Amino acid sequence: MTKTRKRNAKQEAQRILAEHSVRSAPVGVERIARALGASLEVRPLDEQLSGMIFIKAGVPVIGVNALHHPHRQRFTIGHEVGHLVLHRDRLEGVVHVDKTYPMLRRDQASSTGVDLMEIEANAFAAELLMPEALLEGELTTPLDVDDEERLTALSRKFKVSTSAMRYRLIGYFFE
Ligand SMILES: [Zn+2]
Known part of the structure; x- marks a missing residue:
C-alpha cells in the first residue's frame, strides 16, 4: 500500500512538472511553489527544523530554514510543496512542522498516517x-x-545534496 502511495506521489510530481513545462535541470522549485500560490519565507530556524507549511487566510505559507545548505532548502521546499499538492485538506488549521531532515526518515510498512x-x-x-x-x-x-x-557532478546539476541524489538513484523514495 505504501508503495502505491509513493507511486501516486511520484505521478503527482510528474503532473506538476508537465504543467510547468520543466524540461531541464535544475528544476525551478521556488518558481513552482509560487505558481501554486504559496508564499515562501526563508528564515533562520532551529537547526533541527528543516521547514514548515501552514495556510494563512487561504494562502499556503512555506517556511524554510535559511541556515541550511541551499540544496537542502530546495528539497525542503519540494517536500512542503508535496504536502500542499497531496495533503492540502489536512493542512487546514494546523502548522505542519518538519523537525528532522525528512530524507533520513526510514520507510516502515507499519508507518502511522503521519509518517x-x-x-x-x-x-x-x-x-x-x-x-x-x-x-x-x-x-x-x-x-x-x-x-x-x-x-557530485550530477547532484550539482540538479542542485540537490549528494545524499538526496544517492537515495534517489538506489530507489529509496519509491520502493
Ligand atoms: Zn513533512
Missing part, C-alpha cells in the same frame, strides 16, 4: 527535483553511487 504523509512528501520532492525523465538523459552510462566525483 505516511512524510514518505509521500519525500517521494514527491524526489521526483520533482530529480525527475526520472531528466535523470535518464544524464545516465546514458550506468552510475556507481560510490563514484563520488560523478555523483
